[in-house]
Amino acid sequence: MSLELHPISIGALNLKTNILQAPLASYSDRAYRHLAALYGSPMAISEMVSVEGLLREGEKTLDLIKRADTEQPNNPDSIPFTVQLFGSKPESFEKATEVLLKRDIVPLIDINAACPVKKVMKTGSGASLMSSPELIGKIVKTIKDVTEGKVAVTVKLRIGINMSHLNYLQCAEEAFKNGADSIALHTRTSEQLYRGKADHSYTKTLKDAFKDKVIIASGDIFSRDDAKRIIRETGADGVLGARGAIGNPFIFSNNEYTDDDYINAFIKHVELHEYYNDSPLKELRKFAPYYLKHVSKNTKDARVFICSKAVTKADFINTLESLKSN
Ligand SMILES: Cc1cc2nc3c(=O)[nH]c(=O)nc-3n(C[C@H](O)[C@H](O)[C@H](O)COP(=O)(O)O)c2cc1C
Secondary structure, eight states: OOSSOOOEEETTEEESOSEEEOOOTTTOSHHHHHHHHHTTOSOEEEEEEEHHHHHHTOHHHHHHTOOOGGGOTTSTTOOOEEEEEEOSOHHHHHHHHHHHHHTTOOSEEEEEEOOOOHHHHTTTOGGGGGGOHHHHHHHHHHHHHHTTTOSEEEEEEEEESSTTOOOHHHHHHHHHHTTOSEEEEEEEETTTTTOSOOOTHHHHHHHHHTTTSEEEEESSOOSHHHHHHHHHHHOOSEEEESGGGTTOGGGGSOOOOOHHHHHHHHHHHHHHHHHHTOSOGGGGGGGHHHHHTTOOSOOHHHHHHHHHHOOSHHHHHHHHHTTSOO
């Protein structure tokens, strides 16, 4: 392992390395997380889950918190499963945590204070939480109290709502003061959404301010080299593989990879999706451009077919097999 890539601990959890699978709404379902685990992610994170939805124990929300096989505690090779919660009221976080405890779901809960989607922010959730650092602290404390400190609690922040309100340091301070075990920082404002370059000088400032705390960097990590560089330049303890991991689970592993490796990874993804039956296979169409952009031969016809017509497992697998070199 390189100097930058190494085991880390978050609360009582020991992770075997420090490029972690990021939460990705409508991507990081069980099949995606299982695949990431097979390729070396040391931890799994759910898509963002509404605390209000959890309280209602609705079927769709409960589906989001089902563990993959790679996250089952009785599996000796399993990795910790994190549920990421979004909401705005400490009492709803408390009750949602009770639902998770009742179902014996998680060793780790992540609080989403980073989502920039208007519909979410309008309810005071996601990145809106950053307008009240004290509220973030209160939510951390509520979860710590209700879990009697047995569950690690992490917070995902942006650098601020916009460039005139860069208050990630205050938010981190409140979170740590109330017992947070780690902060992940996406180094864009919520107003920026995903535009522009992520500026990791903010990660360095955060790590310098909280030297003995676990800081995870997020933003524009598209390769293992990006991960290493950002860790080296900022002192961050680890990074999140987000857009850079979609169609590229190799970001979590050490291997050299060929065109066929990418095709095989996509095939495995299709098989896992079918196995978990998370949603119709058609949902996997959106992954085709991500996997196939790594394949050097001309994949245009295959991509167009998968993106517009693939429905059955055979549609996906036969098209992908036809791209293989042998
Ligand atoms: C499609 C998509 C869905 C995302 N869903 C979530 C989410 O549910 N929770 C969250 O905290 N961040 C979410 N993010 C943000 C990522 O986890 C990550 O912080 C962000 O993409 C920056 O990293 P990148 O520039 O390396 O992609 C999402 C990002 C994308 C592109």
